[in-house]
Amino acid sequence: MIMYRDLVNAFTRLEIPRVTPVIIHSSLSSLGSVNGGARTIVGAILATWSQVLMPAFTYRTMLIPEQGPPNNGLRYGSGKEANRLNTPFHPDLPVDRSVGAVAETLRSLPGSLRSNHPLLSFTGMNVQPFLDAQNLQEPLGPLRLLYEQAGWVILLGVDHTANTSIHLAERLAGRKEFIRWAALPSKVVxxxxxxxxxxxxxxxxxxLEPVTRSVPLGNTWIQALPLKEMIPLLVVRIKRDPFALxxxxxxxxxxxxxxxxxxHRSGGH
Ligand SMILES: [Zn+2]
Structure with a gap:
């Protein structure tokens, strides 16, 4: 069984300074048995770093309209069942299960903050400037500021499919993004x-392996990457091969x- 002390020791071995802002992605189930569960993990994280961000995404606020702009990566009219089960966003809406119990535990702690993007909100401790960097036009604003402030990504028992910051590299490389619709209590935005x-x-x-620090924990690994090194590597890769990733x-x-x-772009001109 993984104990609080094991977590703190593993985090310390990553050698990321306490004042460095971090974004943490995690899967409680892949860590195996943790004494005290998600609360213990959050406690160990907050004992190690002072500025901690996590995704608090809520895809169940999303609505799929009957029609919309073309080539938007969406089958319009396909959301009748999901639309019926839709939950409007409000600040206390729990984090989606797919995002994880650790993020939901952080979100529900006294003193934790949350941004108000209806689909892609972030939560954390001592992260107000990062949350303020987000709006409906700039859902990845918190990640951009984290990059500018030389923050780190920490993957706790998850792989790069959970590494949201890779989307920032896609954005900086000019990759296509999408329009989505989400419910607030009084309107759709x-x-x-x-x-x-x-x-x-x-x-x-x-x-990314050359810029990744890895530390074993239980049956899995903790991986940590500095955004200042990770993002440029990815931007260069996507610019060189637009189909990458x-x-x-x-x-x-x-x-x-x-x-x-x-x-279309390459064939058009
Ligand atoms: Zn895909």
């Missing part, structure tokens, strides 16, 4: 520049929409 699919991000692992599912609407626009 358009959300711009929503990043695409992360299923192909595992392909970034070998490229897309997933291989033939039915992936978002990755196919990205491919369509690349072919």
């Amino acid at each position: 358009e959300c711009y520049n929503i990043p695409g699919c992360a299923d192909g991000f595992l392909k970034a692992a070998s490229l 897309l997933c291989d599912r033939p039915d992936c609407e978002r990755c196919q929409a990205v491919r369509t626009i690349i072919r």
